[in-house]
Amino acid sequence: MKEFYMQRAIELANKGTGFVNPDPLAGAVILRENRIIGEGCHRAYGLDAAEIEALKDAAFQASGAELFMNLDPFLPGGDVHVVSETIIRSGIKKVYIGMESPDIDKSREGIGRLKEAGVEVETGVLAEQCKELNEIYAQYITTGLPFVFTKWAMTLDGKLAARSGDSKWISSEESLKFVHLLRQRVAAIMVGENTVRQDDPLLTTRLEGVRISNPLRVILSKYGDISPEAKVLKVDDMTKTLIAASENIPGDREKMLLSKGVEIIKFKEQKGRIEFKEIVKALGKRKIDSLYIEGGSEVLASAFESGVVNKVYAAVAPKIIGGRDAVTPVGGKGIEKMRDAIVLKKVSHEIVGGDVIFKGYL
Numbered sequence: 001m002k003e004f005y006m007q008r009a010i011e012l013a014n015k016g017t018g019f020v021n022p023d024p025l026a027g028a029v030i031l032r033e034n035r036i037i038g039e040g041c042h043r044a045y046g047l048d049a050a051e052i053e054a055l056k057d058a059a060f061q062a063s064g065a066e067l068f069m070n071l072d073p074f075l076p077g078g079d080v081h082v083v084s085e086t087i088i089r090s091g092i093k094k095v096y097i098g099m100e101s102p103d104i105d106k107s108r109e110g111i112g113r114l115k116e117a118g119v120e121v122e123t124g125v126l127a128e129q130c131k132e133l134n135e136i137y138a139q140y141i142t143t144g145l146p147f148v149f150t151k152w153a154m155t156l157d158g159k160l161a162a163r164s165g166d167s168k169w170i171s172s173e174e175s176l177k178f179v180h181l182l183r184q185r186v187a188a189i190m191v192g193e194n195t196v197r198q199d200d201p202l203l204t205t206r207l208e209g210v211r212i213s214n215p216l217r218v219i220l221s222k223y224g225d226i227s228p229e230a231k232v233l234k235v236d237d238m239t240k241t242l243i244a245a246s247e248n249i250p251g252d253r254e255k256m257l258l259s260k261g262v263e264i265i266k267f268k269e270q271k272g273r274i275e276f277k278e279i280v281k282a283l284g285k286r287k288i289d290s291l292y293i294e295g296g297s298e299v300l301a302s303a304f305e306s307g308v309v310n311k312v313y314a315a316v317a318p319k320i321i322g323g324r325d326a327v328t329p330v331g332g333k334g335i336e337k338m339r340d341a342i343v344l345k346k347v348s349h350e351i352v353g354g355d356v357i358f359k360g361y362l
């Protein structure tokens with residue numbers, strides 16, 4: 001039964017997707033005599049903690065009730081004591097926690113204070129699901145680096161695009177929705193300049209019936225060789241673009257890009273390459289807690305070579321297109337021996353609209 005209410009806390013936490021970064025996703029449910037009397041979530045960065053919202057929802061009639069939270073007491077940007085003390089004052093008798101915060105000191109403080117005050121605490125309810133829910137937060141709070149996802153769609157014969165470069169669309173409509181869910185979840189999305197030239201993508205989030213959050217669009221383009229008409233150069237308050245360029249970007253291109261309202265970060269160039277880790281570090285410094293690398297083949301190769309990727313999603317569509325020159329998901333030089341392959345861990349898959357979406361961790 002406790003799993004059922006923790007599942008509800010996870011559902012509530014998900015309402016903050018795209019709006020809480022770099023805070024964690026948090027949901028809370030208050031139960032008394034088998035009836036939910038209060039629910040809450042952390043709706044957006046800087047707003048109330050989920051527990052506080054749930055207690056308000058219960059009109060502070062929570063004395064003797066049980067509280068389910070996917071994460072231990074958490075106060076956005078502040079002192080966990082405020083949350084723990086509010087829980088204690090409310091008279092909650094037992095707290096179920098899904099995941100203990102990776103910020104160990106804060107976690108001990110929060111849970112320790114509850115126990116000290118005589119509140120019963122049980123941790124680890126739906127722990128795996130709760131950890132996956134906040135894998136972005138866990139990585140960012142402990143390393144200051146964004147959690148890096150990759151996701152690509154490939155044909156059954158292992159191609160990212162047809163030999164002409166056309167890749168619209170490899171996967172089913174249902175799998176495309178998965179892309180937009182991921183875009184909603186992350187703080188930034190990256191593609192290479194060839195993908196901009198070939199596909200002219202918008203890289204925005206398109207989902208129906210929910211508040212939309214567009215990730216920061218990061219374009220890897222050494223010398224800014226992007227058409228002034230490219231859709232990614234159309235920026236507004238909701239939709240921003242950053243170009244990761246070389247320090248050797250020609251002045252006229254830099255000027256053109258800046259005139260479009262995009263931001264440029266210049267990186268050292270070594271043997272024609274920018275060190276991918278430096279890009280990821282620079283994003284982390286800007287409070288970007290998550291990056292989704294959508295492609296293409298060369299950018300993905302660079303990301304894997306530099307070891308920054310944390311999680312892979314790969315949609316495999318039951319289509320065969322052939323073409324020895326058609327790009328594959330991960331280009332670059334590649335390895336020589338199978339023993340050097342990157343082997344994913346915790347691999348799982350689901351079937352979405354006829355495609356198989358693989359998921360795994362590095």
Ligand SMILES: NC(=O)c1ccc[n+]([C@@H]2O[C@H](COP(=O)([O-])OP(=O)(O)OC[C@H]3O[C@@H](n4cnc5c(N)ncnc54)[C@H](OP(=O)(O)O)[C@@H]3O)[C@@H](O)[C@H]2O)c1
Pocket residue numbers: 151152153154160161164165166167170191192193194195196198199220221222272273274275276294295296297298299300302327331
């Ligand atoms: N099916 C899908 O899910 C999917 C998703 C996205 C794109 N695509 C397809 O992928 C194709 C494009 O892929 P692509 O491999 O040709 O191009 P790409 O990866 O989009 O862009 C390659 C560009 O990134 C640069 N680059 C990569 N790593 C770099 C580094 N470390 N430092 C500096 N520059 C770096 C390359 O520079 P250099 O020239 O110096 O190497 C090149 O200019 C298109 O056909 C597109 O439709 C498919």
